[in-house]
Amino acid sequence: MKIFSVKKEIIENKKISAGCYRITFESRKIACMAKPGQFLHIKCSDTYDPLLRRPISIHSVENNVIEILYKVVGRGTGLLSEKSCGDSIDVMGPLGNGFDYQSLVTCHLSPILVGGGIGIAPLYFLARKLVEKYSNVTVLIGADAKHNILCVDKLKKLGCRVKVSTNDGSTGINGTVVNLLKKELSPENVKLKIFACGPIPMLKQINRLVSVYNVSSQVSLEKRMACGIGACMGCIIKVKNGYKRVCKDGPVFDIKEVIWEDL
Numbered sequence: 159m160k161i162f163s164v165k166k167e168i169i170e171n172k173k174i175s176a177g178c179y180r181i182t183f184e185s186r187k188i189a190c191m192a193k194p195g196q197f198l199h200i201k202c203s204d205t206y207d208p209l210l211r212r213p214i215s216i217h218s219v220e221n222n223v224i225e226i227l228y229k230v231v232g233r234g235t236g237l238l239s240e241k242s243c244g245d246s247i248d249v250m251g252p253l254g255n256g257f258d259y260q261s262l263v264t265c266h267l268s269p270i271l272v273g274g275g276i277g278i279a280p281l282y283f284l285a286r287k288l289v290e291k292y293s294n295v296t297v298l299i300g301a302d303a304k305h306n307i308l309c310v311d312k313l314k315k316l317g318c319r320v321k322v323s324t325n326d327g328s329t330g331i332n333g334t335v336v337n338l339l340k341k342e343l344s345p346e347n348v349k350l351k352i353f354a355c356g357p358i359p360m361l362k363q364i365n366r367l368v369s370v371y372n373v374s375s376q377v378s379l380e381k382r383m384a385c386g387i388g389a390c391m392g393c394i395i396k397v398k399n400g401y402k403r404v405c406k407d408g409p410v411f412d413i414k415e416v417i418w419e420d421l
C-alpha cells in the first residue's frame with residue numbers, strides 16, 4: 159500500500175456547524191488509493207509547533223477532490239480551522255486499513271452504519287461506496303443536540319435510510335444512537351453488518367448489544383497518534399491475540415477482536 163506526503167492548496171475550509179469544519183483539496187494520488195475508513199495525518203501549522211500531525215478520516219473522495227470533516231477540540235484542529243482558501247495543507251496518507259465491505263453481497267448482509275457525533279465523518283465515504291452496490295443502506299446518527307447532527311441531507315440524497323437521535327431530543331428520537339440500533343436488531347434479523355464510529359462509551363454499548371444478537375460488526379477506533387505509520391508503537395491497543403497498532407493494523411477492527419475493558 160502506497161503512502162503519499164503531499165502539500166496541497168485548500169479549495170475550501172467551510173464552517174458547517176458550531177465548531178465543525180470541512181476542508182476540501184485536490185490530490186489525484188491520494189484519491190486513487192483512498193478507501194473508506196482510512197485517514198490522513200495532517201500537519202496543522204506551517205511551523206514545528208505543534209510537532210505532531212493529527213489523524214483525520216477521509217470524509218469523501220469525488221474525482222480527485224478530497225474532503226475531511228473535523229471538529230475543533232484543541233490546538234491542532236484550532237489551527238486547521240484558521241486556514242483559508244488558497245493556504246496550503248500538508249497531508250500524509252491514505253493511512254490505516256479501512257472498512258472491509260466487499261463481502262456483504264456474497265454473505266447476503268444488509269449494512270447498518272452507526273455514527274456518534276463527528277464519528278459520521280468516515281461513514282459518509284463508506285455510504286457513498288455502499289450505495290453503488292446496495293439499495294438498502296441504513297445510517298443511524300446520534301449526537302448531543304440537533305446542531306451536532308451532521309450529513310443527514312447528503313446521506314438521504316445518496317438514497318440511504320437515515321435515522322437520527324439526540325440526547326436532548328431536539329431532533330429525532332430522544333436518546334442515543336444505540337437506542338436507534340436496538341430497534342433495528344432482533345433475533346430473527348441477523349443478516350446485518352454493522353459499521354460504527356464514535357466515542358468509546360458508544361462503541362462499548364454497541365459491543366454489548368451485538369454480542370447478544372451475534373451480528374457481525376466493525377468499529378473504527380480513535381487513539382492519540384504520533385507517527386501514524388506503525389513505527390513508534392504509540393497507539394497500541396490490547397486485542398484478543400496480543401497487541402495491535404491503531405494507525406497501521408486499524409483504525410478499523412472486528413468488534414470481537416477488541417478487549418473493551420482495556421479502553
Ligand SMILES: Cc1cc2nc3c(=O)[nH]c(=O)nc-3n(C[C@H](O)[C@H](O)[C@H](O)COP(=O)(O)OP(=O)(O)OC[C@H]3O[C@@H](n4cnc5c(N)ncnc54)[C@H](O)[C@@H]3O)c2cc1C
Pocket residue numbers: 197212213214215216227228229230231232233234235236276279280379380381382383409
Ligand atoms: C484514525 C482517526 C481518525 C480520526 N478522524 C477524525 C475526523 O474525521 N474528524 C475529527 O474531527 N476528528 C477525528 N479524529 C480525532 C482527531 O484526531 C483529534 O480530535 C485531534 O487529533 C485533536 O487534535 P488537537 O490538537 O485539536 O487537540 P489536542 O489539543 O491534541 O487534544 C484536545 C482534546 O482532544 C482529545 N484527543 C486528541 N487526539 C485524540 C484522538 N486521536 N482521539 C480522541 N481524542 C483525542 C484529547 O484527549 C483532548 O481532550 C480521528 C482520530 C483518529 C485516531
Ligand code: FES
Pocket residue numbers: 382383384385386387388389390391392393394403404405406
Ligand atoms: S502512531 Fe506510531 S505506531 Fe501508531
